[in-house]
Amino acid sequence: MxxxxxxxxxxxxxxxxxxxxxxxPAALDVQHYLIAADQVESEVARLQSAIATVHTELQTLWSELPKDAPAELGAFIDVHVLILSDPMLSDIPLDIIRTRHYNAEWALATQIEELSAQFSEIEDAYLRERSADIEQVGERVLKVLTGTANxxxxxxxxxxxxxxxxxxxxxxxxxxxxxxxxxxxxxxxxxxxxxxxxxxxxxxxxxxxxxxxxxxxxxxxxxxxxxxxxxxxxxxxxxSTLVLEQYREKQAKQVKDRKKLGKIKKTPSVTIDGTPVTLLANIEFPDDCPQALDGGAHGVGLFRSEFLFMNRTEAQTQLPSEEEQFASYKKAVIAMKGRPVTIRTLDIGADKPIDFMEHTSLNPALGLRAIRFCLAEPQMFLTQLRAILRASAFGPIKLLIPMLAHASEIDQTLALIEQAKKQLRNQKIKFDEEIPVGAMIEIPAAALALPLFIKRLDFLSIGTNDLIQYALAIDRVDHEVAHLYNPLHPAILFLLSHTIATAAKAEVPISVCGEMAGDIKMTRLLLGMGLREFSMHPAQLLSVKNEIINSDLTVIEPATRKILRTYEPKAIVDAMEKLQQI
The missing domain is CATH 3.50.30.10 (Phosphohistidine domain)
Structure with a gap:
């Protein structure tokens, strides 16, 4: 071949x-045929039985999870159970059988395709990809119906x-x-x-x-x-035999390198010249905390709170209660054993499927999302703020506000935080009165107007994913323009270095929590810019630490300044390659 x-x-x-x-391949290509009127209820019962079977399968999978299984697996099985229980998947196909007389497979496939089409219109990349979860759950049911479990x-x-x-x-x-x-x-x-x-x-x-x-x-x-x-x-x-042998050698080297990484778990994250660097973890669930600690994280630099608000069942049509949120935040804080946990407030908007939201936007990425949406829904925002504040009584928490761009937004947010504090004081509920409040720097306007933020807030965190996307006006998940997504574009390098240097001069703590923080090809560049706090997926912590402890800032900083003065793409790439070899 x-x-x-x-x-x-x-x-x-x-x-x-x-x-x-x-x-x-996908099981959505099923037989299509009409059933007689007297067969409708038996066909409905057949679909209900298949759904019940899959429900039992998922519950069994969850109960039999190995102790060493990643927390994500249990959480995603929970999501699939919620999707399976949602009337959009469990009830509407039954209505299609009764009204259109479709066979069970056809009715279910029709509804899955309709839901997938709706999700494909969502602007947000993370939520757009949730259509895959709907299809996966639907396929499990279809395989039971057709007897083709794979x-x-x-x-x-x-x-x-x-x-x-x-x-x-x-x-x-x-x-x-x-x-x-x-x-x-x-x-x-x-x-x-x-x-x-x-x-x-x-x-x-x-x-x-x-x-x-x-x-x-x-x-x-x-x-x-x-x-x-x-x-x-x-x-x-x-x-070919030659290529296979080359990759086997490369694979063996990677295995050897990974074993070496395990030996630096307890090694301090300090550069060759003696500069300490803080390594933090990005998490989506409280159960991610053990992996973060195992990787040597000094704390959580980004706890994405959106997950609590998504994929809710019919019984959970309303937003998560203050108690439900409080329990989740408290669990994460206790799990981190005294290390700080940075919780980002709800980063969701007009483009995201929360049932009660009816807002529409011609361009959701630029519309009512993140802090803009929270300020438009103050009672919802106050509920989340109270839950976070209450959890701060059990360990150090930092509040991170996404997508800020205007002084008025910062002032309104701080006023609502103070209102939430007052409500808790009136109820005699303990919380951290001095809880730090920070901003995500992910809009170019924010990076270019930092004095507004430094004057009002306690810390900053750069969200490189959105900052690059907004600065270059491209959607990185759009295959037609994805090649234009370039972290090394001169404009991006300027925004990053300017933001890091301005914060350092003002003695305001700053971190990077986007994908760049966990990319070892970018570690030395960010160190050379002056970054001393990285936040990334727990699996990336040791690789980044290895780069840090093998970096000498006295050599890296001059090389980085040279890169920042360069505008030609090839020259930047060449300089980056040299930086990796220093």
Missing amino acids: TSFTLHGIPVSRGIAIGRAHILS LLPNVDVGEGTPAMIVVAHDISPADMLQFRDRAFSGFVTDLGGQNSHTAIVARSLDIPATVGVSHASELIKQNDWLIIDGDAGVIVVAP
Whole structure:
């Protein structure tokens, strides 16, 4: 067979080598036929039975989770249970059977396609990719209906057995549980992006993976030899003997390097010249905290609170209560054992599916979202603020406000925080009276008007993902313009260095919590700009620490200043390569 390469989105680093196991494609292509009137209720009962079966399967999966399973797996199974229980998936297909006389498979597939189409219109990348969760849940039900449950083979994991690389149209996090205890070393999917649940689970399991590889499940054949280069997002199909040997050597070196990383867990995060650097973790759930501590995190630099507000069942149509939020924030604070937890307030908006929201916008990314939405819904915002403040009685918490751009927004936010404090004082509820309040710097206007923020707030955190996206006016998940998403664009380098230097001069703490913070190719550049606080996914902590303890600022800072004076793209890339070798 002729060797060829495929390209996708790298979501989990490392190299995997093995034989392809093709999972069946999407199960939405089902039989379509009409049923007689006297068969309607039996068809309804057939669909209800399939839904109940999948519900039991998911509950069994959750109860049998290994103790060492990543927290994300349990959380995502919970999400799938919520989706399965939602009337949009559990009731409307029944109505379609009764009114249109569709067979059960057709009725369910019709509703899944309708919901997926609605999600595809969402501007926010993370939420747009939740359509995959709906399809995954629907497919589990369809496979029960059609009797085509697609389990992975029982692979002999003995010495010399080739590892298995799963290739699929898409893979649900729940199905990934089947990969444990098997000779499974990586996966490739047609669909997915950086924020898909399967990508998040892959990173937490530390499994090499590449997603968004168009038509991979059609082009790759069963049992083909594959190489996944998780760093580059490249799949090599049917590699030559020479290429296979080169990648095996590269893989062996990576395994050796990872073992070395384990030895620096307790090593202080200090540069060669003696400069201490703080390493923080980004988390989405309180259960992520043990992984953060295991990676040596000094605290949580970003707790995304949005997850509490999404994928709620019919019984949870209202927003999470103050008690529900308080319990989640308190759990994270206690889990971090005295280390600070930075909680970002609700970063959600007109483009995000919270049931009671009826706002529309021609361009949701520039519309009523994040702090703009919170200020437009003060009672909702006050509920979250009270919950966070109450949790601050159990350990150090920092409040982080997203998408601020105007002095008036800062002043309104601080006024509401004070109002929440007053409400708690009146109820004689304890909280941290001096809780620090900071701003996400993710809008170019904010980076260019820092005195407004420094005067009013206690700390800053740069969200590089949105800052780059807004500054370059491109959507990084849009394949037609994704190649223009460039963290090394001269304008981005200026905004970053200006923001870090201005905060340092004013002695205001500043961190970076976007993807750049966890990218080891950017570590030395950010250190050279003066950054001393990085926040990233827990799985990236040791790799970044390794870069830090092998960096000498007396050499890096002059090299960084040279890069900041450079405007030609090739010259910047060349200078960055030299920076990595210093």
